Amino acid sequence: MSGAAVTASFAGEAADTACAHCGQAVASDRRFCCAGCEAAFATIGTLGLGRYYAERVLDPAARAPRPESAERCDLGRHITTNRDGRRELVLAVDGLQCGACVWLIESVLAREAGLLTGRVNMTTRRLRLVWEGPETRAERLIGAVERLGYRLIPYNASTMAAADDKAGRQLIRALAVAGFAASNVMLSSIAVWAGLVQGMGPATRELMHWVSALIAMPAIAYAGQPFFRSALAALRHGRTNMDVPISIGVVLVTSMSLVETIAGREHTYFDSAVSLIFFLLIGRVLDHFARGRARAAAAQLVTLRLLDVAVLEPDGIVVRRPPESIAPGATVVVASGERIGVDGVVTGGNSSVDASLVTGESLPVAVGPGGRVFAGTVNLGAPLTVNATAAGDATLLAECVRLIEAAEARRGRFVVLADRVSRRYAPTVHIAALATFLWWWGIAGAGVGEALLTACAVLIITCPCALALAVPAVQVIATSRLFRAGILLKSATALERLATVDTVVFDKTGTLTLPVLALAPGSDPAALATAAALAGASTHPLARALAAAAGPVAQIEGVIEHPGAGMEAAGVRLGSREFAGVQDGASSGPEIWLARPGLPPVVFRFAESLRPAAAATLARLKALGITCRIASGDRAEAVAVVAAGLGITDAQAGLKATDKIALVEQLRGEGRHVLMVGDGLNDGPALAAADVSASPSSAADLSQTTADVVFQGDSLAPVAEIITVARRAQTVMRQNIGFSIAYNAILLPMAIAGYVTPWVAAAAMSSSSLIVMANSFRLNRGTR
């Protein structure tokens, strides 16, 4: 690169062309942003896959496919070996843009020797590799894909086994069987009903009944299992749920119909029993997959951040290992800008660490030899060597896990709306059916068979088909609506718990504010553009914040990084106070200095900044009648600034994890329903103690797994959105339940009087289910 070009880009010209490979902004006279992209472009051209660039559509939400020199981690424990010697590895793919990327990755892998399967699942963003030969071949395969600009992170074999969706496939199989049976049984039922009018002979009718019975009974035995199991489990614990009346109804109706068939009588209800199961399974399947998708997306978020720790072996070699396999006493090397993977004591290096994700403290803390550092903090300054301390019970993480478990045990079980309704509903219905039987048999003087049949009709009419669909149908629609907005609802009952929330407790650092420090306003634009051109080449958190603040600026070549000090190119230096040659004065908070030849040094200061839409979100929450509070681990002054800026009067500072639990439990003791929103390790226990909890996707892994809701993106707006959607969902659920009960109340006298023939039952059940479904779709209004 010529000196003239350096000067040109230092002058702060905005970039106006995009890199030919990754699509990021570059100076107008260049085709590529970096050597990695140039190499990737050349590789793709050589393999004859150049069409990729014409066919792809870059997704602005995804990471740009820019090759980064990621260090290789220990793959061995992720690889499974099959009996026939084939090896298998599943990896999460980061940077997938569109279908063309899938084609590119698979095409490149197809040219590798020894690979049997290399297939990308675009829905789950996973790459599955199966090959023959040594384990080390994986390095080569992964390297081939990473050179294209994608990042691959191995999935744990145990996580994969847990993600293997057995329950989902069981439900789909049950649904297929129930669908097959329902349609065929309904065919013969319609023939029978037509025959009642047109005069079908008894022999033909009997044949039709037998056909129905032979299809319906095995189908119910198979497809009804999800309900039977759930009902048995509830009864065993002395509870009832919606599945108890469903199971009793289905079993009774089926056996009664069989008796009728054997006796060769007129009415059977096989079609009602089978289509009931079919309708209910549709609800279950939709519900399962909507939430499964949200959970898979949440798991992907956590996996993508999984970083191994660099351990300095006694022989002087640095090896990357997973954090859980590090023994106490091991020496860990933490580069500048890297997240510290273990709890330990610093043995070498002087630096500052950003502990915001652990303690909520927003300002970096200085550490030197002998100082303690915790897993999850970020090393902002010079490289550190850390002596890992005892893993297990002694760590801060283990302490938080214990507190979370204790808080969850105290929280008690939430009873969902559907179960609260069925507690009253099931006994009422069963008593009504029994009374009907006794009245017809004992008082009206009908035969046992006829009385039983009427009682069965009562059970079918009141069988809570619409009632059982009322809640799942709404949940599916609400969950998918939130999913589209980047909000992942992980818990089935979260929606109902969210609807009652009247108090929101926010953590400050990383929740109300952005997880990374941002450039303080008021810097000189020309100096900023120059600094950003240098900062773009660094992975240091402050350098990244500076580059982000400057917007797209042409990157320059020939930047030399001095680890722990700063960046240098063509005589321009960007970095620490000492590196920029500033002698006088002391630093106040995080800062970066820029030194240019012939110009006075310029300082860039960093401060925490509120998340976008924070003020608007709190105003919206207030309008919903919700009280907002802050519970922060940070210093009082920092909390006061944020609280004043957002108009929050109840703000507490300097809280530890146990204090946050105490606050949440005190609020709940006052009868309030608390939503806790937090991201730090120290928020984890309070998240578990609250009625319902939410975390941004930047949160500590533990907090993210504890939270009921995870929201993606920088904006705070999802917090108000989830409560609005939950309240509307609750309204629609109540309407659905009210409608179902009213419907049953009207038809019940008809059933008791014995007017409900099989075709009336079938029509009543289908129409009420359809109305409930249609009503649930109203939730989708006002989205786009």
Place this chain on the structure above:
Amino acid sequence: MNAMLGLIALSIVMGGAGLAVFLWSLRSGQYEDLQGAANRILHDDP
């Protein structure tokens, strides 16, 4: 009557065959990646 017996049996066998094919396609993982399948037809085989 005999014709009807045969037709009922035939319809159940055909329906059953459809069910079997669906269960087989489910088992062989054809519904694992619907988004990918929609995109794959646009590109040549790798």
